[in-house]
Amino acid sequence: MNADTPTLPDHDVVVVGGGPSGLTAALLFAYEGLSTALIAPEVNRTDGRTTALLQDSISLLDKLGVWADLKEKAAPLARMRMIDDTGRLFRAPEVTFDSTELGLEAFGYNIGNADLNGALADRAENTDNLTVVTGHAAGFAFSADGVEISTDQGGHVTARLAVAADGRNSKLREAAGIEVRTWSYPQVAMVLNLEHERPHHDISTEFHRKTGPFTLVPLPGKRSSLVCVETAEGALRLGEMSDGDLALELERRAHSILGKFTIATRRQMYPLSGLNARSLAGTRVALIGETAHVFPPIGAQGLNLSMRDVATLVDMAAKARRAGRDVGGGEVLEAYERKRRADILTRTSAVDALNRSLLSDLLPFQLARSAGLYMADKVPFLRRILMREGMAPGLRRGDLRQVSGRA
Template sequence: MPKSKKPDIQDIVVVGGGLSGRIAALKLAQLGFSVSLVAPVSGHSDGRTTALWQKSISLLEDIGVWDELVEDSARLKKMRMIDDTDRLFRAPEVVFDSSELGLEEFGFNILNSKLNKKLQEKCDAEAGLTCVTDSAGSVTYSDDFVEVCPGSDKPVRARLAVAADGRQSLLRQAADIEVKSWSYPQVAVVLNVEHRLPHADISTEFHTQTGPFTLVPLPGRMCSIVCVETEEGANHLLSMPPAELARELERRAHSIVGTFEIVSDVQHFPLSGLNARSLIGQRLALIGETAHVFPPIGAQGLNLSLRDIDDLASTLQSARIRGSDIGGVAVLQSYEDRRRSDIASRTNAVDALNRSLLTSFLPAQIVRSAGMYMAGRIGPLRRLLMREGMAPRLGLRLP
């Protein structure tokens, strides 16, 4: 179907070609807003994976991409947490089972490259979406519109800009929105492996003294691995030949899925965190890693970003029904009010868990161990934690 001619002033311009930017652009275009997406063509070489909870899957279903991706993903039916710190106070193993909530699975794990490729194809084919395949070179905010100037294309004017251009966001910086940023003395080593034994749809997170060591199922007998280490420890792992590294990772996994063979590039990322002081500016809304960044623990990152998109879309749709200016202060303030507590609670929880693994402070170790013990032994608490892990404040209606 041919795309309609772009008006002089769009309703919305989304800047950023990552997962959050493309999903936001599709969602808003399908709601009937005129939308431009300013983003370079995505590379499809990213070997990382993303675990998506049920609410995120629902959003992908809404925009029409999930049915074509489900066969490339792995179900996550159980989440197992194992204290592997070798400290004096160690918690017992805790298993969160989706069947306790009446669900077949908590969600699915999928390669980022598969998801990004499908999103780019869907964006290119979406009738209400104009794709400008370039990075934003500059942005100007005014009372009536935002003007985004791509490097090699004509300017795009819109009533609202949605910034999904990452932690070094041009749009956020141009709006003078300050950020609180911090770093951790850790590096995440990320790769995918094939293994001899079936994973049985169980994601396993070992808690170690350097951070989490996580195995997340992929289709077949494959898992993605995130190994959080000190900088020295990460450098040691990265220096190993593939066969030696596979044996070392199998040792750390206690051979729960048998022998390993590395089947992807080995990537590494220093761990850091970021929170924008405000989620909004003049005719500007921040989503995803433009607004918040934290370590890859508990599969919260992209799921939090997709809740940004859900709440922004709902806010803008309500504003349009009322006849309100979608880029006006009152509408944007409503979006920020809806997102603040969710972002703060996720950031604080992930930060606290990560720091509790690193600390030698005995009372903190006792509190963490006691929390895991109670989660394993007290059914109502365990089910509450499962619900809250998937959607804040019981936002997902579950039995």
Template sequence: MTDTAALPASDQTLHDIAVIGAGPAGMTAALLLAKAGYGTVLVAPPANLDDGRTTALLSASADLYARLGLWETLAPLTAPLRRMRMIDGTDRLIRAPEVTFDSAELELDAFGYNILNKDLNRTLSEAADAASTLTRVEDTVSSYAFLEDHVVIRLASGGEIRARLCVAADGRRSPAREAAGISVKSWSYPQTAVVLNLAHDQPHNDTSNEFHTPTGPFTLVPLPGRMSSLVCVVSPEDAEPLRAMADEDLALELERRAHSILGKFRIASRPQSYPLSGLTANALAGHRLALIGEAAHVFPPIGAQGLNLGLRDVACLAGHLTPAGSPLADPGADALLKAYEKDRWQDITSRTAAVDALNRSLLTDFLPVQMMRSAGLYLADRLPALRRFLMKEGIAPGQRLKGLPLPFPKAPRLRFPAPKLPRLPR
């Protein structure tokens, strides 16, 4: 590890790439680019090792971590998501049928693997510390200067870092994006996500249960053992009363909303709440700058799309920067960055539109929209070809991604008998 004391203001070292941000996308990008042979520096405060939220790493993301040699460490910390069950939890006139998607239909061991963010961050942080080809600077950035052939990154401590390319993974309010003058389209929803972890009496059988309610999804995602993470999307005025409940009262209320499908609940982490919003950068690259993760796109926590979309940014950027398996002389060349932007645009815009449409379809009382959503789930339940198509598109876009061998890596097939899931009374 290198601290800011080792980087005085007079230092003129020209790094190949500076990655800004120590979230999972930023640390993954720094590790992958350093492994590819680039002189890489990671600039950010220490990683968040207290984040009790979870992330479902879809199969392509798990494959990316396998390429980095980290999956053997991560896998024991995860719970596989072998089935995804969607349940209409509304009392509306037209209700969608219950649908269960099974990864066995795609010859996959699992759609993905759910992991606590703090475990993912810790593993990535330790790998970054141990990487001999990666310089780590625990500091914040005070300003940027995008010059003709490099970027000058001025640190809050007074030092400077110079790099041919800046990769911004510094979040939805990205100072790097703002310094480059890249505008965004942003929007908000009349919703707040309450998130926490639960212990429960009944096994989850590696099944994610997603109730569609009039205020948004109520989703229970497996964790190791008899535990699950919960994302409960409610109206803003309902979020604070939930957070203020005593643990026993909150557990009873959440068990009621889950129709007791996992038995008795016990609160394993105090609830946190986050207003739901969306954001799309109007460009994914600028002069000597590439945006990845939430610096480029933000949308509600639906369908495990957020970080996985960011990791596809990472894989795509790495693919463009190592076209022949070795580093390029100038990783910040405009042509490379424009090609990266072009390749990522369809995936980002289609994914953002799909999540937005699904979320808004739950909020509307407009009868034709309810009919369309119900008809779509009915057809998915009855038509295997359509169901498989939707499952594939939910894991990764149909287009082949640069930097990844295939969206669906061939892994040893483990067969597990599908449990009989009781249908809820209508």
């Protein structure tokens, strides 16, 4: 497609990328009555990682009719505990955030990525208004009327709006000319699942160590998922250990709070980095998820931030369509940029600051982090504000019944 060939787009929206963000976006666009195409490879149904979904993300899955079955495969996150295990001069008190303080049964649920991806992919195959194109996006052309995307399988899709959900190395974002700012951390995250002899009681525990967070997140039964952030050298040492030796080392780092550990899945290693897109939108293109923002796995913020991107963009496009306006026009995209920018910058900055405060030996940084956690522990009003903001920006007391699904 080019400016000289005013071809009417076949779809209202095309979503590129089949992770949880892309799948959810495609399903929600179709649910709202927009003609939608999804270009993505076969879904990974063997991903051993897990995702902590907070209540606003669960509300989207419930809207799509997939959460009822997924809930049986997930573990509630009733309490979130943070423990300073740095051994430094200024150490913060242990802080526990309890969902009952907000009148909730749980902040959210932890679920396996394979289960989440599989449920979303199955629903996509059986959804009206949604065409699934298996493959990778290979070519892009933009015009005043829409976008044409060709695939590596020889097909092509045209739409008024293209949604980039193809990850941090997004080809669609690059084709749209949207620049990014990137940075790296001297850290590697080791991810795996564990079995343990003591129950977790639906408590997610995050130890703050000098190398980064060591986080145990509940799974159904006596199982937990682990994210262990280490130096590159430390991660290499852990990766070379036998399962038995690794289980003993991880139990030691967890201070045996869950008893004996058994390694339940293969270990996966991910060097930590960060990314912020200079803009969330270009000509006929909107960015969601990791095409727009990437930061370390702290505080269950990553996918939940992405889901808020999805909810905002779908809402704006659906309203534009109902009003007879162009769903991929500048008015919609500029409004999306304005609506999402503050939330993304705030979350990215907060997670970055907390992670760097763990790595820093400077006393002012240690003191500031300790003082902040001390206030969160001792001042109930502040703790409740932090809990509400952790779930969703601007969440008010009156919103909690709706978020929790209560009447």
